[in-house]
Amino acid sequence: MATMHEIYRRHRVEYDRLIAAEDHLRNLPALLHRIADWRGRRVVEAGTGTGRVTELYAEAASHVVCFEREAHMLDAARVKLSAHSHKIEYRLGDNLDLPALPEMADIFIEGWSWGHSIVEGSGSVEAIARRLFANARQNLGGGGTAILIETLGTNQDHPKAPHPRLEEFYDRLQATHRLRQEIVRTDYLFPSAQDAAETLGFFFGEPMRQAVLEKGSPAIPEWTGVWHGPLS
Ligand SMILES: C[S@@+](CC[C@H](N)C(=O)[O-])C[C@H]1O[C@@H](n2cnc3c(N)ncnc32)[C@H](O)[C@@H]1O
Numbered sequence: 001m002a003t004m005h006e007i008y009r010r011h012r013v014e015y016d017r018l019i020a021a022e023d024h025l026r027n028l029p030a031l032l033h034r035i036a037d038w039r040g041r042r043v044v045e046a047g048t049g050t051g052r053v054t055e056l057y058a059e060a061a062s063h064v065v066c067f068e069r070e071a072h073m074l075d076a077a078r079v080k081l082s083a084h085s086h087k088i089e090y091r092l093g094d095n096l097d098l099p100a101l102p103e104m105a106d107i108f109i110e111g112w113s114w115g116h117s118i119v120e121g122s123g124s125v126e127a128i129a130r131r132l133f134a135n136a137r138q139n140l141g142g143g144g145t146a147i148l149i150e151t152l153g154t155n156q157d158h159p160k161a162p163h164p165r166l167e168e169f170y171d172r173l174q175a176t177h178r179l180r181q182e183i184v185r186t187d188y189l190f191p192s193a194q195d196a197a198e199t200l201g202f203f204f205g206e207p208m209r210q211a212v213l214e215k216g217s218p219a220i221p222e223w224t225g226v227w228h229g230p231l232s
Pocket residue numbers: 008019046047048049050051052053067068069070073093094095096110111112113116117
């Protein structure tokens with residue numbers, strides 16, 4: 001079974017198969033356009049992946065800088081977002097070590113990427129969160145908005161951070177960084193129950209494959225948290 005790192009280095013096609021089934025009710029784009037006005041905005045995105053979040057706002061934005069650690073993922077984003085290539089810059093960059101850009105952004109956004117830095121990092125959650133925020137802050141102008149999208153669980157009946165380090169991180173987003181939390185359903189709908197088990201199992205591992213097989217449904221619930229506001 002591929003690790004997450006291997007998926008992002010070599011398996012973008014399988015990754016895109018997973019996210020093609022996600023949020024079939026399109027709740028996330030509705031929320032993103034309710035909490036921010038993207039028209040004419042300069043945006044910096046971290047952990048862009050294959051460009052799924054970027055695609056939700058790129059048309060309205062005036063300029064976008066897409067950072068991502070894996071060239072393999074970013075190459076797919078270039079193709080997916082080719083209609084907007086005149087206004088998107090693609091840069092390799094780690095969430096914890098982004099360069100300071102010459103121009104400040106109006107919006108900083110990341111989707112399901114900072115959580116990796118928190119779970120995989122060897123330091124305390126507090127220390128990693130501080131570094132993530134410092135990296136975002138250096139590229140976000142005063143009055144700018146940060147939008148952080150992270151998981152609150154897949155194949156669960158209620159929203160809940162799926163890892164203790166994420167739970168601590170999400171608490172900090174609200175208590176220390178004063179971001180507002182929204183919770184949105186981003187349920188999957190696959191062509192079949194078997195397909196749901198194989199695709200979710202490939203990404204999340206064997207216990208998820210088994211659990212989804214037992215459920216026997218092509219529709220799998222998922223909860224997503226969106227934290228937003230000025231950076232403090
Ligand atoms: C779950 S995917 C999300 C991708 C995209 N934001 C989306 O919504 O589909 C996580 C992405 O974060 C990237 N990533 C993981 N750790 C990273 C880090 N420390 N710095 C930059 N990108 C990272 C991975 O390569 C992967 O593309």
